Amino acid sequence: MTAPAPVTIDTTRPGVPMSRLVKVELRKMFNTRSGFWLMMSIAILATIATVVVILVLALADDPGVTYASFAAAIGTPMAVLLPVIAILAVTSEWSQRTGLITFTLVPHRGQLIAAKAIAAVIVAVGSMILAMAIGAVGNVVGTLIVGSDMVWDFGVKDFLLILLANTLGLLIGFMLGVLIRNSAAAIVAYFVYSLVLPGLFGLLASISDWFSDVQPWVDFNDAQTPLFDGGPSGEQWAQLGTSGIIWFVIPLAVGIWAVLRSEVK
Amino acid sequence: MITVDRLTKNYGGYRALDDVSFACRPGAVTGFLGPNGAGKSTTMRVIAGLTPATSGTALVSGVDYHDIPNPGTQIGVLLDASAQHAGRTGREILVLSALTMGLPSSRVDEMLELVSLTRSESKRRVKNYSLGMRQRLGIANALLGDPKILVLDEPANGLDPAGIHWMRGLLRDYANRGGTVLLSSHLLHEIEVIADEIIVIGNGRIVAEGTKAELLRTAGTFVKAGDASALANALTAAGITTTPSGDAGLRTQADPATVGRAAAAAGVALVELRPAEGAGLEEMFLQLTAETQREAVPTEGVTS
Structure with missing residues (x-):
């Protein structure tokens, strides 16, 4: 046997482009049984919500039901599902330990986290468009069954606002995933964040005048409410910004810093 | 070529790796032998850039792992065959890696064939895989990008004797074609069967290294x-x-x-x-193992 040629590493080879990472991360969200049904549940729940609204329309013969009713009914399950999808996209690398391969094939963890964020936002936009389309079908079918007037009172601006609200919800889930890196704990944290925290803020505001003045600037949940309600004013946008820095940007930065430094086992 | 130089890793007050230095040369299968908890996996995770070292370096052909572009196509790594999403099919796991590396899906089928996973097995979810099947899948994943260097942590664990024999053939061929292989095991027998060169680690320190012939040479x-x-x-x-x-x-x-x-x-x-x-190596290894046993075991016949 002749002496083998020295093995060298080619440092001029092209790296893994972001577009490929996003594609892979999107595929990962669908290619497990749990992931697949989580995605399917978006369409299923949107359909169920639509059917319920049609039933209300038919039984109550309520002329008040319009496209906005469908949009509101569909928005609720989305607000719960999208953050969970984003959480699992991040935490499964640790909980299922797939990170051993993922972070070995792509040693630049910042790129991977960015790819996961992009993939999660793509899913949010795609599923919102799908859900609104299901709602639109519901509005057409519902009014045809009942024979009432078809009312399209949910415009592009409303859609963009609710899309922004749901994307923010998803990104909050993403942030908690990055920060906590454990599926169960991050999901629990999300519900504490979105259900318990507002109550605490409300309580604080009711016992402290000072906090009641400050609350709009530091309560991220409260600041998001105008997104579902016709759109924030200039001041409300600013409040969304300040509260977002406290409850989203800073913890996300801490989470990313920890991911970049942590040991993958 | 893998060069580990004066590598030390502390976890709080616990020193997992203590001044570890060794090199793996091309054309040989280097066996990394040590009892559980000796520092084999930690060393390999440092090489693959997953664990930051406290001090010292681990370089792949002189390059830090993080600076290797598209590393899967240059160095194949298997760190834990069980670290897989249980709900994914075996084939899908390889497809994800192939997509990441930018390889055609035909490469996935080639690798499945190489490690003898049948088409129907590859479509099963990994939670239904035996440890041996997971190891084969992990080896397929490591070889997917046609790398010239392999780092395999306990790849023979869970393989039956025929599987270990198969792996010996596979890695022997790979090394003969100029590849570099570093593989770990906590079983002396596996290392004896598969490796040409042996590095023995215990309690985070290298305690012996040399060719298999040297280490198994008549000792008294x-x-x-x-x-x-x-x-x-x-x-x-x-x-x-x-x-x-x-x-x-x-x-x-x-x-x-x-x-x-x-x-x-x-x-x-x-x-x-x-x-x-061969008694020298065996007894040294027995002593290393005994030191890490929870219960005291008689170390009869051990030379110190």
């Missing part, structure tokens, strides 16, 4: 008599230092001829007299 004499104490007295009287070994046997650094003459002069009838082949 094993001798046994019907009357063990008479033999021990006779050898001591002849100035030969002995240590107990196995069941009533003795081991010594002296060569068999000297030991035989001393026994004959004292009139002690021998039952066995032979070169203590």
